[in-house]
Amino acid sequence: MRYVILGTAGHIDHGKSSLVKALTGIDPDRLKEEKERGITIDLGFADLTYPDGLTVGIVDVPGHERLVRNMLAGAGGIDLVLLVIAADEGIMPQSREHLAICNLLKIKSGLVAVTKADLVEDDWLHLVMDEVRGFVKGTFLEGAEIIPVSSRTGQNLDVLKEKIREVALKVEPKPEKEIFRLPIDRVFTLKGFGTVVTGTVVSGALSLDEVAEIQPSGISAKIRGLHSHGKSIQMARAGQRVAINLQGINKEDLRRGDVVVTPKSIQPSRIMDVRIDLLAEVAPLKSKGLVHFHIATSETIARVILYDRDELNAGESCYGQLRLDEPVVALSGDRFIVRRFSPVVTIGGGSVLDPSPDRRRRKDSTEDLDVLESGGLPEKIAAKVKKAGLKGMNVSSITGWLKAEIPAIDEALKHLRSGGLLIQLGGTLFHRDVYDGLCRGISEALNNFHKKNPLSPGMPKEELRAQMRIRQEIWGNWLSSMEAAVLDKEVVRLKGFMTASSESSPASLKIREVLEKMKFQPPTKEELAETLALPPKTVADMLKLMGKEGTLVRINDSMYITAAAYNELISLLRTFFGKKPEMTVAEFRDILRTTRKYALPFLEYLDSHSITLRVGDVRKFLLK
Numbered sequence: 019m020r021y022v023i024l025g026t027a028g029h030i031d032h033g034k035s036s037l038v039k040a041l042t043g044i045d046p047d048r049l050k051e052e053k054e055r056g057i058t059i060d061l062g063f064a065d066l067t068y069p070d071g072l073t074v075g076i077v078d079v080p081g082h083e084r085l086v087r088n089m090l091a092g093a094g095g096i097d098l099v100l101l102v103i104a105a106d107e108g109i110m111p112q113s114r115e116h117l118a119i120c121n122l123l124k125i126k127s128g129l130v131a132v133t134k135a136d137l138v139e140d141d142w143l144h145l146v147m148d149e150v151r152g153f154v155k156g157t158f159l160e161g162a163e164i165i166p167v168s169s170r171t172g173q174n175l176d177v178l179k180e181k182i183r184e185v186a187l188k189v190e191p192k193p194e195k196e197i198f199r200l201p202i203d204r205v206f207t208l209k210g211f212g213t214v215v216t217g218t219v220v221s222g223a224l225s226l227d228e229v230a231e232i233q234p235s236g237i238s239a240k241i242r243g244l245h246s247h248g249k250s251i252q253m254a255r256a257g258q259r260v261a262i263n264l265q266g267i268n269k270e271d272l273r274r275g276d277v278v279v280t281p282k283s284i285q286p287s288r289i290m291d292v293r294i295d296l297l298a299e300v301a302p303l304k305s306k307g308l309v310h311f312h313i314a315t316s317e318t319i320a321r322v323i324l325y326d327r328d329e330l331n332a333g334e335s336c337y338g339q340l341r342l343d344e345p346v347v348a349l350s351g352d353r354f355i356v357r358r359f360s361p362v363v364t365i366g367g368g369s370v371l372d373p374s375p376d377r378r379r380r381k382d383s384t385e386d387l388d389v390l391e392s393g394g395l396p397e398k399i400a401a402k403v404k405k406a407g408l409k410g411m412n413v414s415s416i417t418g419w420l421k422a423e424i425p426a427i428d429e430a431l432k433h434l435r436s437g438g439l440l441i442q443l444g445g446t447l448f449h450r451d452v453y454d455g456l457c458r459g460i461s462e463a464l465n466n467f468h469k470k471n472p473l474s475p476g477m478p479k480e481e482l483r484a485q486m487r488i489r490q491e492i493w494g495n496w497l498s499s500m501e502a503a504v505l506d507k508e509v510v511r512l513k514g515f516m517t518a519s520s521e522s523s524p525a526s527l528k529i530r531e532v533l534e535k536m537k538f539q540p541p542t543k544e545e546l547a548e549t550l551a552l553p554p555k556t557v558a559d560m561l562k563l564m565g566k567e568g569t570l571v572r573i574n575d576s577m578y579i580t581a582a583a584y585n586e587l588i589s590l591l592r593t594f595f596g597k598k599p600e601m602t603v604a605e606f607r608d609i610l611r612t613t614r615k616y617a618l619p620f621l622e623y624l625d626s627h628s629i630t631l632r633v634g635d636v637r638k639f640l641l642k
């Protein structure tokens with residue numbers, strides 16, 4: 019099965035709808051007002067099926083100059099254009115505007131039907147066909163078949179049908195392996211079914227009973243029914259025109275321009291970096307000016323910021339940023355159309371380069387946009403991840419950021435990771451330059467810390483994180499990925515860093531000397547610093563370190579005794595409790611030959627370490 023979408027294009031009354039009806043038997047003008055006024059107002063739909071399994075879905079557009087916005091909603095999804103030019107009138111303003119739009123959208127193939135051939139003489143017909151040949155020169159329709167037809171007499175309809183088949187078979191199929199996107203072109207309610215939306219599946223596939231999400235609103239709903247060209251189907255595939263019956267959603271919550279997507283696959287955007295191309299023969303576009311912005315079936319107003327100039331002239335092209343009134347679904351690589359704010363005429367179009375750009379001043383370099391525009395897939399991904407800096411980029415968000423097949427993206431990522439250009443920590447990707455830069459910063463911070471705190475085992479993990487401004491969620495992964503740093507419990511140190519040992523330090527010798535001498539009347543750390551004429555921080559760090567090494571026992575924050583004194587204390591207690599079951603504070607003070615001032619903190623220590631137990635005014639011994 020092959021699915022191809024054909025769209026009509028051309029000036030009002032040139033016979034587009036009549037031709038669709040003559041080719042398919044389906045009248046695309048479905049509205050009462052259309053039938054009454056004899057013009058197309060909104061998009062109409064029909065289909066042409068061929069015996070070999072080719073289905074050409076047809077989108078018929080209005081030609082009226084005031085209805086170009088409806089034409090644009092249809093043009094976004096088409097693969098091939100049937101440009102209709104009436105033999106009696108020849109090329110008219112919307113013949114030009116529609117062709118320009120299709121050209122800007124980079125539609126690749128099509129045909130020209132010169133309609134109402136029955137109304138003109140042969141000579142005239144040939145003149146018109148020559149005129150058309152010149153008219154399409156330099157566009158994608160250069161070299162396309164130009165077929166004179168009449169919907170009234172049926173002249174050449176079979177030829178046209180066959181030519182459509184030939185061109186359709188050469189159309190590159192819409193990508194089924196990209197994420198699912200169906201820009202909505204119609205919303206209505208069907209009695210007994212509820213809300214139905216229709217559109218062309220521009221990529222991916224989605225099955226019945228799956229959950230779909232509507233963007234930019236973010237509403238989700240189960241798919242209750244799927245139809246294509248009047249037949250019930252199990253799966254909607256790229257290239258098909260589909261009607262989706264959505265469960266539990268009100269018609270009012272949906273509108274043309276919304277996009278049905280796979281849940282959580284895409285973030286809508288309001289700001290985008292783009293390439294803008296201006297048509298020839300239009301007035302200049304000023305930076306900061308407003309335009310009407312059309313992408314897929316959606317339409318909003320945008321402010322254009324031109325990056326390297328104040329004004330873009332006819333026929334020129336440049337990079338810029340669009341700031342939209344309302345969010346839209348856009349991926350890097352999508353095409354769009356812009357129309358002048360007033361009077362409303364098509365002035366240009368372009369391609370989305372980054373649908374989620376960072377802030378950029380007009381003077382900043384746009385080198386990244388060169389890569390996003392013309393780089394290979396891996397280069398584009400690497401450039402975007404680099405721009406994301408320390409925020410990094412979620413692996414799963416890449417498929418919803420740029421237009422590419424999912425397996426190709428996976429392949430590119432594999433390549434980028436194995437080549438070392440991207441580092442993946444948990445689900446987040448970082449560019450090598452960003453990663454290395456921060457690792458260097460971390461090493462420097464640790465180096466400084468060690469220099470200032472030679473006795474500390476390392477820098478508290480949180481303190482380092484705050485200094486480096488890294489997100490909590492990735493910090494653990496970041497540290498464990500680093501060669502140069504070691505995470506040890508809650509502190510981080512440089513690999514190879516050894517805490518200075520107390521034995522080698524003259525300060526420690528002096529401290530030990532004093533504490534040995536004073537035994538059960540130990541000076542506080544402040545007193546120690548004063549007696550030894552050492553900086554208080556050095557004494558504090560040293561006491562901590564010696565405590566950790568086991569040379570000293572920490573009684574409380576400012577009081578330490580030597581390990582030998584501690585052992586003596588325990589053995590004194592054993593002897594005492596060998597004779598008596600209980601001990602008063604005074605008795606304790608006496609066996610240590612000290613004063614209450616020291617006895618009390620010792621007892622607190624013993625109680626808190628369950629060596630003694632306080633019962634009223636006395637202590638019991640808990641050690642065996």
Ligand SMILES: Nc1nc2c(ncn2[C@@H]2O[C@H](COP(=O)(O)OP(=O)(O)OP(=O)(O)O)[C@@H](O)[C@H]2O)c(=O)[nH]1
Pocket residue numbers: 028029030031032033034035036037056057058059079080081082133134135136137167168169170171
């Ligand atoms: N003689 C003759 N008249 C035609 C032919 N095709 C269309 N017409 C007439 O031209 C008029 C316009 O035809 P439509 O098919 O509605 O034109 P359209 O291009 O769809 O117009 P819009 O959708 O409003 O842009 C109608 O009155 C048709 O009957 C043809 O091949 N020969």
Ligand SMILES: [Mg+2]
Pocket residue numbers: 034035036057058078079080081
């Ligand atoms: Mg029509």
